[in-house]
Amino acid sequence: MSDTGITIRPLVAEDYAVWAPLWQAYLTFYEASLPEATSRTSFARLTDPAEPMWGALAFEGETPLGLVHALSHRSTWSVQDYCYLNDLFVSPAARGKGVGRALIEHVFAEAARRGCADVYWLTHETNTTAQRLYNTLADRPGFIEYRKKLG
16 A cells, blocks of 8 residues: 555456446546447456456555556567556546556556566547646657557
8 A cells, every 4th residue: 555545456357346337437538438348358358467468456445446457569669568558547536646646657667567668658638637647757759649440
């Protein structure tokens, strides 16, 4: 437990019932929806040690406060893998208490433990509240994302 009272721990297979409401709230925040099969597959991957993906939950006591998901992957720019912080969500009632920072710092530590060279992530340009935190934790290199749906 940190001095803030926040505990971060890795996701385990038994966490689905705790994880699912946070995941759904995250999807709702981004006005997105996914089939249940996609969420269940993602959770299974996040808790499978053979996968390059992992996740963690933040708690205050027994109360879940947030989640983070990350994945490591190869890069042509480094011998070491990179770590992509894929998803970060903090429940509205817990915002401003250091939960987001603690979850990101957990990813930094786990990525370092896994031998990754860099951690990077995206956020929506309108998410200015999160950007204030992110600007204190990492550089903003100025790249613009392009995306093409294939299916």
